Amino acid sequence: xxxxKCLGCPAIIGRGSRCGRCAxxxxxxxxxxxxxxxRDGYRxxxxxxxxxxxxxxxxxxxxxxxxTVENGRTLCHRHHLEAHR
Numbered sequence: 100x101x102x103x104k105c106l107g108c109p110a111i112i113g114r115g116s117r118c119g120r121c122a123x124x125x126x127x128x129x130x131x132x133x134x135x136x137x138r139d140g141y142r143x144x145x146x147x148x149x150x151x152x153x154x155x156x157x158x159x160x161x162x163x164x165x166x167t168v169e170n171g172r173t174l175c176h177r178h179h180l181e182a183h184r
Contacts (some may be wrong), residue, residue: 138171
């Protein structure tokens, strides 16, 4: 496998022209979840982890929460599970 430097940062990558984080920064959001994660820098708003992040409604839609970016937050898998307990 060819190893090369990402076009956006010093990371070494195996394929493509940008690492996952830099590619995400250039991606146009196509869904609510993408827009929320992009706004939060693809990081959990609780712990800052970038691993297995998911978009979550702050006020659940079942309780009248809006399906807007303002009512969303990015959480890692662990904190998303905790939020729903």
